[in-house]
Amino acid sequence: MTSPVRLALLGCGTVGSEVVRLLHEQSTDLTARIGAPLEIVGIAVRRLGRDRGALPVDEALFTTDALGLIKRDDVDVVIEVVGGIEPARGWLVEALRAGKSVVTANKALLAEDGAALHDAAAEGRADLYYEASVAGAIPLLRPLRDSLHGDRVNRVTGIVNGTTNFILSAMDATGAGFAEALEEATELGYAEADPTADVEGFDAAAKAAILASLAFHTRITAADVHREGITEVTAADVASAKAMGCTIKLLCIAARGRDAAGSETVSVRVHPAMIPLTHPLASVGDAFNAVFVEAEAAGQLMFYGRGAGGAPTASAVLGDVVAVARNRLAGVRAASESAYADLAVRPMGEALTRYHVSLDVADRPGVLASVAGVFARHDVSIATVRQGSAGGGRPGSGDDAELVIVTHMAPDAALAATVGELHGLDIVRSVTSVLRVEGEA
């Protein structure tokens, strides 16, 4: 019998405990697939003696000394499902430099300082796999890294955060406000006790950085990603989107472009956007994720599935464990990622989109002309205007009216300047919302 591939598991929470369960349940099949058994030799956690359900593992394997575990001679593969930047970065750099294969789900670390991990992997000639870091169970990173390697990816558009997709889908289905939908997401266990990373877009921005780096063979960090969350999306925005035949999604968009000198650039952004119901991402509901990839020769590809949760994420972790275990037995490591392109990041101000702008204005003659004049001054062309009564006032009386303006494509900076000037107009009582509109209606 071939000697076992020995695993150190760092973290035994939502994902880690499912990794333990799957390793146990699938052990016979995994051994047959790899050609050697997998053996957990230690599990690092923050607190010992915590109730972890009926985990099929010896209690004596648990330790709070993660670094000590990593350094042991009998560890071949380190699986990191703890999360956060430190101490995870130090652990993984140590493991990779020592030639140990690493499998991680840590998107925050990869997006903040993936370069440190890749450099350590090259130094130690070790494997670094991280399929679970983006879109949970969905096989996405390896298709980008391997299957699409002969093609040129031009754009990636995705819904990569399950919690926010659940919230926006609930707002769309029931007309609920953001706070109410967040409460439901928390009750169902989708949102964490502190949902900031999800609802403010940090989680999606980290995933966008990882996707853009792989798709365009360049190094993008979370700091390069323009980020907006969904906390400002209102029930009125959702209703307005419906009236336009659209729905609102938190999108991650990474695209190639060119600067004024003709040099290739990349733009990466995460923000809520209205998309037409005919768009492939519009029907992605609940806590599901989906990523739409546009490549030169392959055309349009769509990846869909469960992007969060213990078991789906553990499935992706296990897939990576099998790959690195096979590599070790064959005495090879995966080819290094090709981050040769060094593309400049295009400023958000140059991003071109359409906009949906809602205004609460005084309902009196000339208001439309004044508002339209502001858009014209900033070279933002108006596509449609809809006027309704905001407070039940009499038309033409000077009471409040609601104006909803949808623009043609315009640069983000021009729209920001337009909104800035609208705020200062005395007939504009408030700019109630500004949302981007993506995809052709």
Ligand SMILES: NC(=O)C1=CN([C@@H]2O[C@H](COP(=O)(O)OP(=O)(O)OC[C@H]3O[C@@H](n4cnc5c(N)ncnc54)[C@H](OP(=O)(O)O)[C@@H]3O)[C@@H](O)[C@H]2O)C=CC1
């Ligand atoms: N949950 C999900 O749906 C998904 C998660 N991920 C990523 O997977 C990783 C893990 O997430 P998740 O399982 O949800 O997180 P949890 O918070 O459920 O689990 C974290 C685990 O790490 C342990 N831990 C924390 N700090 C330390 C430390 N200093 N030393 C040793 N162990 C420590 C905790 O120990 P203790 O049990 O003692 O508290 C716990 O077992 C993260 O990077 C996350 O972003 C990726 C995709 C989806």
Ligand SMILES: N[C@@H](CC=O)C(=O)O
């Ligand atoms: N909090 C994340 C979990 C997976 O990455 C989400 O909601 O998608």
